Amino acid sequence: MSTGLDEQRVTLGDLFPERGTAPPNGAPTPQDRHERRRELAHLLKDLAPAALVLLGVLLWAVGLEPVDPDTLDGYGLITKLSPVCLTGIVLVGAAGAWELFGQRRTIVLALATIGLWLSVSATQPLVYGPARLPWGWIHAGFSEHIGMTGDVIHNFDIRFSWPAMFTVTQMWAEAAGLERVDRMIELAPVAFTGIAALGVGALAQAVAGPGRVAWLAVWLFLAASWTEQDYFSPQALTYCLYVAGLAIMVSDLTSPGPATGGRILPWRRSVPPTTPGTRIRAHVLLLLLAVALAPTHQLSPFVLAGMALVLLLFGRLSSAWLPIMLLSAPTVWFFLGARETWVNELEKIVGGIGDFGGSLNAGVTDRVSGDLGHQVITSGRIGVFLLVGLIAFVGWLVLRRAAHRTWALPVLAGSTFLIAAVQPYGGEIFMRCYLFSLPWLAIGIGYALEALRSRAVLARVVSAVLVGALAVSCLALRGGNDAWLTFTDGDLAVMDVAYGQAREGETIVVLRWSTPLQMAAAADVPQRGMDELDSEERPCVTEEQMVACLEQDEVEYVVITPQQDREGVILDGMEPGWTGQVADGLLAHGYRVVYEHDGRLLLAREDREAGP
Structure with missing residues (x-):
């Protein structure tokens, strides 16, 4: 006898057509799992550029280590930067290129720009003193x-105009x-x-x-x-x-x-x-x-x-x-x-x-x-x-x-x-x-x-390679002179002592301009480089000539630093330690050591008293 239940029976597939014939316990079907994997893949694809930018900045920051300028040579800073740091910079450029020829979201592109700006401009201030x-x-x-x-100081320097x-x-x-x-x-x-x-x-x-x-x-x-x-x-x-x-x-x-x-x-x-x-x-x-x-x-x-x-x-x-x-x-x-x-x-x-x-x-x-x-x-x-x-x-x-x-x-x-x-x-x-x-x-x-925008993959690759390569080369080229143009606390200290010793009108001379000269007392204390003493009639180029020029001009103070030595070696082919020979020559001709620390020397003429 029919009860009418057959006509009223409703299947689970009728109630939940998207689940097909899944069992009542709600276990996901293969189609569910596939759909979730697709959604996760899209999410990861959306997040990847921003994540790579942040990862690149993190690698750059983690890879930064203090650099001692006294250990640099003619290649400059690039030889002292870690591969982790450089990889981070390249990664920032690659992530930006990926996003630029993809969804082009402003926030991600702005993050890439900030990362590139910091990695190029802040590296040297962070690794040095x-x-x-x-x-x-x-x-x-x-x-x-x-x-x-x-x-201003009149008739002193063109920059004062x-x-x-x-x-x-x-x-x-x-x-x-x-x-x-x-x-x-x-x-x-x-x-x-x-x-x-x-x-x-x-x-x-x-x-x-x-x-x-x-x-x-x-x-x-x-x-x-x-x-x-x-x-x-x-x-x-x-x-x-x-x-x-x-x-x-x-x-x-x-x-x-x-x-x-x-x-x-x-x-x-x-x-x-x-x-x-x-x-x-x-x-x-x-x-x-x-x-x-x-x-x-x-x-x-x-x-x-x-x-x-x-x-x-x-x-x-x-x-x-x-x-x-x-x-x-x-x-x-x-x-x-x-x-x-x-x-x-x-x-x-x-x-x-x-x-x-x-x-x-x-x-x-x-x-x-x-x-x-x-x-x-x-x-x-x-x-x-x-x-x-x-x-x-x-x-x-x-x-x-x-x-x-x-x-x-x-x-x-x-x-x-x-x-x-x-x-x-x-x-x-x-x-x-x-x-x-x-x-x-x-x-x-x-x-x-x-x-190249119509060929997105090629555009991403070319842009990433170009931006990354130029950024790394920029650091190399900016830091190429750091062996003699980067200072330590000792360089500032020796100059502070020189300013404290020198009276008004007494002269401070450096063998090379790779010194923080004229950082103070520019109007009261003449501060000159050895090149200003040099002339065709009286060359001051070799170590012996420098000693003779300084003695002949009765220069009161001479500042000698490792940067000056490296500049002469790298740029002019002088022998390492040439500044030490100049110092020895001056000590043998009426100069004495006023200050010495970490290779930085301040020499003064024996025939003058210490300043205030």
Whole structure:
């Protein structure tokens, strides 16, 4: 007899169709397990780039170990960095490239940028003790003098004709209650590099939009900025202002951008699609930047004005009078505020105009010298410059194939090298030219890599290899001179003793400038390098000649350090221990040891009493 139950029976599959015929105890089916594995794989794939960035930063930080400058040779820092540290840097670049040509999440890309910034700019401050580079300490001494006297040292150093940074630094130090600006010098490369990278990012977005090119430009700027012009100096500060000025100019006052459009005659330029208020603000900001640059650095404001002129000639810049405005402030300062310089150094300034060969010798040929390690480092710098320029040129070709037939971008990058025809700038001119052109070159490389976007795997591999290799090479090239340009607490101590001993007018001489000279008492105590005693009539090159020169000039104090010895060995092929021979010669000719610690010596003439 039928009870009707058969018609009312409901199966488990009817209630839970996604579970099929799974038993009532809820055990997962093979299909469930497969689906969960897929979800987990997607989750891991989403988290992997951020995890790899954090892992890379962790490896970099864990791999950092203190480095004794006295153990370095001509290859510099790279031989002392652990493989773990270098692996971390490469991993950060690879993770960023993976994300950039994948989901392109801002937070992950920002983490990769921060990781790359820290690993490139903070490595040297973290592995060493006091701040590196003698020039940073010289600038600290200048700031201290202005703070103590309220005035510059007249007819002393060309940098005092552009004193704005020294004045501002002392104001900050006093406001922070600092007796010396040691910490500011140590952190300067990290701060200046980070600020400049933000400016390059803004400039790249103004040129190419907020996409892959902009991110790549920032990474390549960080990874290829080997020039080490970001130490505590006016040029580091003004470089940040220079990049900011470029970003404002391109974003608010140009139409079309320097990488887009075709040929436009200057008199047919168009008004950019920004509001009148925005353009007014841009002009005001650029004028303020020009005024700030003028008393701070002798070169940077003219380069910014030159960039505006190039944009105008290519019909991109809407304001025809902007280059004149940018040029007016530094010109007025040069003839009024820097009068001492052009009055006393006019022949030297004018004499260098047009001598491109002299700049080439001073900036390139003369630098590829020294022992094998130093030659490898200097050749590597030239190689990185050529590689960056070549890939940026490929990016320009990519733009031309996309019907953007303009020479604006390569001319902006290349025009900075015209400065080399004006002044050798102490042999550093090509490093400065490269640094001024680097934002444009980085944008060009960004376009070259962006062209691979349709082949995501290839784009990731090429970008990761390029960014990682450049970042590691950047550390190698930045640290190539660390054997003689990195200091210890002993170097600061011997100079402090010298300042405490020397009376006003007594002279302190160092055998090489690889010493934190002029870090104090710059106006009261003459401080000179042995090269300033040298002349054709009286050479002071060999150990015996140095002793004779110091004795003949009756120099009161001589500072000798291991860095001076290594500089002579690496750069000039002198025998290790040559500074010891000079010390022995001085001790045999009327000098005595005033201070000695950890290889650092302070010698004083026997015929004088100790100072206060």
